[in-house]
Amino acid sequence: MPDEVYSVSDITADIRESLEDRFNGVWVEGEISNHRLPASGHHYFTLKDPGAQLSCVLFRGAAMKSRIPLSDGMQVQAYGNISVYEARGQYQLIAQVVQPQGFGDLQAKFEALKRKLEAEGLFDSIRKKRIPFFPQRIGIVTSPTGAAIQDMINVLSRRAPWVEVMIQPVRVQGEGAAEEIAAGVRAFEMGAGIPRPDLIIVARGGGSIEDLWSFNEEVVARAIAEATVPVMSGVGHEIDFTIADFVADRREPTPSAAAENAVPDGESLMRHINLLQASLNGRVQGRIDNLSRQAVALQRELQAREPGRRIQSWAQSLDFLAERLESAADLRLQVEGSRLEAQGRLLETIQPEKEIDRCAERLGLSLKQLDTLLDRRLEEAGSELEHFHELVRSLSPDAVLSRGFSMTLDEEGKLVTEAASVSKGDHLKTRFPDGDVSSVVE
Numbered sequence: 001m002p003d004e005v006y007s008v009s010d011i012t013a014d015i016r017e018s019l020e021d022r023f024n025g026v027w028v029e030g031e032i033s034n035h036r037l038p039a040s041g042h043h044y045f046t047l048k049d050p051g052a053q054l055s056c057v058l059f060r061g062a063a064m065k066s067r068i069p070l071s072d073g074m075q076v077q078a079y080g081n082i083s084v085y086e087a088r089g090q091y092q093l094i095a096q097v098v099q100p101q102g103f104g105d106l107q108a109k110f111e112a113l114k115r116k117l118e119a120e121g122l123f124d125s126i127r128k129k130r131i132p133f134f135p136q137r138i139g140i141v142t143s144p145t146g147a148a149i150q151d152m153i154n155v156l157s158r159r160a161p162w163v164e165v166m167i168q169p170v171r172v173q174g175e176g177a178a179e180e181i182a183a184g185v186r187a188f189e190m191g192a193g194i195p196r197p198d199l200i201i202v203a204r205g206g207g208s209i210e211d212l213w214s215f216n217e218e219v220v221a222r223a224i225a226e227a228t229v230p231v232m233s234g235v236g237h238e239i240d241f242t243i244a245d246f247v248a249d250r251r252e253p254t255p256s257a258a259a260e261n262a263v264p265d266g267e268s269l270m271r272h273i274n275l276l277q278a279s280l281n282g283r284v285q286g287r288i289d290n291l292s293r294q295a296v297a298l299q300r301e302l303q304a305r306e307p308g309r310r311i312q313s314w315a316q317s318l319d320f321l322a323e324r325l326e327s328a329a330d331l332r333l334q335v336e337g338s339r340l341e342a343q344g345r346l347l348e349t350i351q352p353e354k355e356i357d358r359c360a361e362r363l364g365l366s367l368k369q370l371d372t373l374l375d376r377r378l379e380e381a382g383s384e385l386e387h388f389h390e391l392v393r394s395l396s397p398d399a400v401l402s403r404g405f406s407m408t409l410d411e412e413g414k415l416v417t418e419a420a421s422v423s424k425g426d427h428l429k430t431r432f433p434d435g436d437v438s439s440v441v442e
Contacts, residue, residue, distance in 0.1 A: 009086070016084035019091060023082035025116065028054060028093055032074045038319045043070055047078060047093070055092040056080075059312060062096050062115065076100055079112045083309075087317055094312065107209070110216050113243055117218075119308070120299075122225045122247050127295035129230040129249045131262070132198045132284045137164045138262060139197035139229075141184035144169035148205040148255040152234075155256055160263035166197060171214075172204040178217035185223040185231065198281070199262055200229050202244055203255040206237040215242040224248055228292050234258025407431045 006014070030047035037043055041060035046053050056078060058070070070076075080095040096115045099108055117123065138156065142149050144167060156163055168184035171177040181202065188200050202224065204215070214220065215235050224231045224247045233245045238253035245251040252258035397407070408416040408430045416422060426441045 008089075012084060012086045012089055015091075016086065019082045019084060025079070025081065025112070026093075027077055027079050028056075029077045030054070030075075032070060032076060033072050035070055035072050037070075038322060040315060040319055040322075042315055042319060043098075044316075044319070045070060045072075047076075055085075055090060056095050057085075057092055057312075057316065058095040058098055059315065065115070068098060068100070070098065074100065077108070079108070085316055086313065087320075110209075110243070113216065113218055113221070114246065117221055117225075117243065117247065122221065126298065127225075127291070129228075129288050129291055130284065131230050131232060131250050132280070133264060134280045135163060135198035135263060136281070137166060137195055137197040137199075139166045139168065139188035139200045140203060141168045141170055141181055141188070141200065142203045142255070143172045146172070146205055148203055148234075151256045152201070152203065152259040155259035156263060159260065160266045162266065163263055164195070166194060173207070173211050173214055177214040178220050181214055182217075182219045182223035185220075185227055189223075189227045189229055197229060198284075200227065200231045201234060201255075201258050201262060202231060202248065203234040203258055204236070205255065206240060212236050212240060212242055215244040217243075220244055221247045228288060230288065232258050232262060 028047055030049045030053075033046045033048055033053075035043065035045040041063065043056075043058040043063055045056050045058075047056055048054070058078075076098050077100075078093060078095045079097040080093050082091060083094050084091050096119075097108065097112050121127065140149065140152060142152075149167065153165060156165055166188070168187055170180035170184045172181070185200060185202065187194075188197050202215070202220075204212070206212075212235060215233075221243045224233075224244060230249045231247075232250045232252060233242070233248035234252040234255040234257060235242050235244060236254070241251075250261075252261055408428055410416055410422065411427050416428065422428065422441050424441050428439050428441065430437045430439065
């Protein structure tokens, strides 16, 4: 007897977990074949090359974001996770991005990382922390030599000269820049050797997608998402969007706009700031801590329940069942069609018109007999009904009382049938034909 015997569900689940751990976030290239698009909006297809083939599914939500029409024969690159459709014991690629070959590596990486982090909930508004209205210290992660930092310092000095500005000097483009930016955010978060800021601004001036790419790296996104200090992004120009913008607690279109909206106008608020400072810091920090705990709890609960996987599995099962139903319906129509043709041939042989005439003649005779029987039965039933009516009327309680009898009821309205059932002090009611009499047992 083996030491351990797996059920089919258990061994399939273990295989799925192994595949997902090993092949999480992979690009696969090949030719589309057997493409199907049922009413659910999910795309089912096979990626193949001369040596092998791989089943794939692109669920409706991802397909709507991709906006790329799929068809057999297309040469594509698909990004996603290898998993197992447990109902069939079949491994497959759950695609998040499908693009034609040569689409552009940077844009593809951007879309893939965006979808991955969005699926994890890093863009959800519920995890966004409130930007403090009166920050006392602002930490800026940016290049110390660019024009962006000078513009930000000028704006902050003009609007809020009381704010302490701290700078984490980093490279904002080139190899290793993303790691420096993430380290700068974490340095402010940990407050190692420096005062902990009330707000962190991640910023740099405009540029091409290659220039801004450091802010599209996962290490930067993770550092911003893990920070308990609110993070504001001000990267590039107004038309530029980076992964850091989606993860940050608030996105501003430019570094100057970030500085402008990070602080209130000091001229109109200075006479109130000393009174409100202590109360504001406490309330803002408490709110930040509470939202941070909620975000962590919700993320753990979501990971434990894996609702996305269940919905995807159910969606596939629904599509396969719909296909089976359609096939069964077609077969049933063929069978019933053949049966109908056979019945038609039999009907021609029987000549139903003559049989209908004979049946009509017999039916007329039967109707005459039925009328005679019904008349006789109605007369008998009328006599029986009159007899029973007289019998019921003679046995009714009112008829009995009219013959000199009476009924005695207890306090609950139940009939008293023997003297032993009542006790001294019980209230009784005796009913006569012309009224009731109340009495007490002595």
